[in-house]
Amino acid sequence: MSDTVKIVTTDSFEEDVVKSSVVTMVDFWATWCGPCKIIAPVVEELAKEYGEKVNFTKVNTDENPDLASKYKIRGIPTLMFFKNGEILDQVVGAVPKAQLKSKIDSLLG
Numbered sequence: 001m002s003d004t005v006k007i008v009t010t011d012s013f014e015e016d017v018v019k020s021s022v023v024t025m026v027d028f029w030a031t032w033c034g035p036c037k038i039i040a041p042v043v044e045e046l047a048k049e050y051g052e053k054v055n056f057t058k059v060n061t062d063e064n065p066d067l068a069s070k071y072k073i074r075g076i077p078t079l080m081f082f083k084n085g086e087i088l089d090q091v092v093g094a095v096p097k098a099q100l101k102s103k104i105d106s107l108l109g
Contacts, residue, residue: 004047008057010064016057018085023107024055028071028078030062035094036077042097043079046104054104081107 008016008026017024027043029036047056061068061076071080071087079100081088088107091100 005043005056005058008059010066013059013064013067016055017082020055020082021084022053022055023088023104024057024082025104026080026082027056027058028061028068028073028076028080029058030060030076032062033076039077039079039094042094042100045097046100049101050104053108083107 005027006016017026025043025046027036027039029040043056043058046054050056059067061073067073071078075092077094078090078092080090081103089103091103
C-alpha cells in the first residue's frame with residue numbers, strides 16, 4: 001500500500017474518518033474482489049492529485065466486518081465520502097476516474 005492512502009481498521013475508523021473535518025473517502029474492499037483491484041490504482045492516483053484536500057482511506061471488509069455491517073456495505077468496492085462524521089455520498093462499483101473526480105470536486109464545493 002502507498003503512503004497516500006491510509007489503511008483504516010475498526011480501531012482507527014472513529015479517529016481517521018468520523019472525526020475528520022476534511023472530506024474523507026473510504027474505499028471498502030477485499031483482496032478477492034476483482035473490481036476492487038481495478039479501482040485501487042485510480043484511488044492512488046486521486047490521492048496523489050488531491051493531496052491534503054481529501055483524505056483517502058481503505059477498509060478491508062473481510063478484516064473489519066463490523067464496519068461493513070454498520071455502513072450497510074452490500075457490494076464492493078463501495079466508496080463512501082465522509083466529513084465531520086456525516087456520510088456525504090457513496091459510489092458502488094469500479095467507476096471511471098473522471099466520475100470520481102467529478103464527485104470529489106462537487107463535494108469540495
